[in-house]
Amino acid sequence: MISPMKKFRESEIYKSIFRHKYDDTQRNRALQIVDNVFLHLHPVRIPRHATNIGFTWGMGGITFLLFLILTLTGVILMFYYRPTAQYAYEDMKYLMNDVAFGPFVRNMHRWAAHAMVITVMLHMFRVFLTGSYKPPREFNWVIGVLLLVLTFLLSFTGYLLPWDQLSIWAVTVGTNMARATPLIGHEGPFGPELGMRIDNDIRFLLLGGTQVGPPTLLRFYVGHCIFLPLIAAIFMVVHFWRIRKDGGISGPDTTKKTF
């Protein structure tokens, strides 16, 4: 008897979707990668050590996966959340108490965010320890540092959105530093001399006011949901592109024998 699955794999519909046969040949394995818009991020063949979880710890990949999970759960949260001081907290309460799977989605968003900060730091640790920032990957490390900063900023802006005591005070402490920025903060070195006041310095620009208030919530919301994810996504695209252009995952140079 021919199995239905096998029949499907030989059907016109299957071929119209995947554009190649399924049977296990070198050629089909290669086509599986290059014919698929998502998988063709990969090369077709890579050195064996690059698939070794002991080498990369999978940390960059996990960071990217967490970013995708955060995007998905974040969009769901946006359906229930209004970024105004009047509604934000109430919406969170509603989400946690009355929305089906509301707590699950919010928890997942929050824990994935914590996890992403951890995995990005571990990824960087790994890249350092394998010396993978060395030529020709210098610039991808620089892109990486930008991604690290963006990850922190994404997490930080998101922290404000529940609009509870934890949020506003953590963000108050975090943004208080800005008032001490040299030259452009009203309490920073040479700030007052340059005409900086509490209502015109860099912190004022960041918060949209002299303290963390409703305008801050809106600013952080737009930053968190649109601006920062967009920038982070663009840099991730560059990061991945560069990995390919720099010759794939780093490994010992077996021709020059620099080890």
Next chain:
Amino acid sequence: MKYFLEIITKPDNIPIVGLLFLVVFYTWFAFKKARKNDSQEIPDEAKLDDKIQVWPYLVRVEFLGTLIVFAILAVWSITIDAPLEQAADPSLTPNPSKAPWYFLGLQELLVYFDPWIAGVMLPSIIIIGLMAIPYIDVNPKGNGYYTFKDRKFAILTYYFGFLILWIALIILGTFLRGPGWNFFLPWEFWDTHKVVVLNNIDLSELIGIPTKLPDNSLNIWATLFGFTFVTGFFGILGGWHYNKFKKTELFKLMGPIRYWTTSALFLGMGFVVLKMSLRLLPPIFGAYPIKYFWVTPWFNI
């Protein structure tokens, strides 16, 4: 101990407990691989350089990894709720007020430095310094495999910056800093009324130059002393090392720009450590903790 358990099991603190274990594990794991590679002619990675197909050999690893991440996140999200405290109230400051955990290392630095240094200059220098790493490290060895002996200085410096100055300070800030940002041992109750004697003195006062004159204006000699000390720290240590180093092959390879960038970043890190030590260590020996090295009318360091 009861209080400590309470703190480490706070939902937002659980990831930090996890981070601690992960960092310790991966440090050990990477070091083990490095030692193994160091003991053989050819690193393990070079022995696995035959090419294999991404489908299925990589895609299956990614797929499994995805499943595991989803499983962990699902269990975590079902068992532990994200915190939601009282509604925001700008007139009710909690004590302690803490930044999110990944910034607690920087918040800890606020104890030792004024905000413009701890909150603005140091983070900027860290970011720029990290970006500079690939351009100042000219060592061709240790690219693409775990090793320790081929790049001892780079790895030890990174260990120190990451494990001590970043991770350990986060752990300290999260678990051992209580109300008023005071230090509490794990078994101590976080007493909001804990009284801590503030007997800090400036470095100039240690050698008998008062920072303030009797009419409360700034003593110019204290400012000059501070200037001498801070520039002396960088100048003397930097100059001493330069003299020792300038005839080496490595210096020729690096050139002056790379060398001085590395030197400045490294000494900067040392300066942070010195400032922290002079605050934390003297009380242990019954001496006064040092507050500022250098006081000026515009900024203090």
